[in-house]
Amino acid sequence: MVADSGSFHEATTRLSLLASPSDTKALIETAVTRFLDEVPALKPLKLVAGLELRARGGAQLYRVELPGPKVTKDIAADAKVRIELPRSQFNTLATKGHVRDWREAFARGEAKATGIDQVMKLIVSVVERQEERSRTRKARL
Numbered sequence: 001m002v003a004d005s006g007s008f009h010e011a012t013t014r015l016s017l018l019a020s021p022s023d024t025k026a027l028i029e030t031a032v033t034r035f036l037d038e039v040p041a042l043k044p045l046k047l048v049a050g051l052e053l054r055a056r057g058g059a060q061l062y063r064v065e066l067p068g069p070k071v072t073k074d075i076a077a078d079a080k081v082r083i084e085l086p087r088s089q090f091n092t093l094a095t096k097g098h099v100r101d102w103r104e105a106f107a108r109g110e111a112k113a114t115g116i117d118q119v120m121k122l123i124v125s126v127v128e129r130q131e132e133r134s135r136t137r138k139a140r141l
Contacts, residue, residue, distance in 0.1 A: 024053070025071045028062055031094035032069040038099045039130045042123065043067060049115075050076030052084035060087070081115035081123070099127060 028051065036043050044067060051062040063076035076082070085093075089110050093101055105111040113120065 024060065024062070025073070027091065027094045028064060028071045029069050031090070031097075032064060032066070032071075034094070034097070035099065035102065036066075039127055041126050041130060045123075047081065047119065048076055048079050050079035050082040052082065053087040053090050054084065055087040059084075079115070080119045081113060083111065083113050085111035099131060103127070103131075 047066045049064045049066070051064055053060045053062070060073070061075050063072045063074045063079070064070070065072075085105065089105060093105060093111075097105075102111070106113060
């Protein structure tokens with residue numbers, strides 16, 4: 001029995017869409033937007049970051065430009081900050097993670113960030129101040 005070429009094509013298309021670069025770009029945009037919503041003081045920051053998502057088959061490299069975010073699948077040669085983490089960890093953090101979860105991933109060594117010291121210190125400082133404000137608000141309630 002010969003398979004219908006139309007249904008084969010549909011199945012192939014569906015499989016390719018499951019892990020398409022556009023899905024990954026949308027997931028990165030979601031992660032950045034969620035993070036910036038929790039730390040609004042970083043929204044006006046002009047920054048180019050390199051993101052490396054590691055998986056069994058290798059790594060995917062993305063360039064993330066702020067404000068925006070503008071995400072492209074590319075080597076971010078002009079990145080001020082580089083972030084690398086396993087793809088599975090990123091998927092979880094992007095969809096369900098909060099700032100606290102991101103910080104814990106960095107503290108456990110699951111995620112790594114490198115880059116220009118001044119930029120890194122600025123981001124850490126702003127995030128810490130935001131977390132302190134959040135704790136203070138919860139304590140008053």
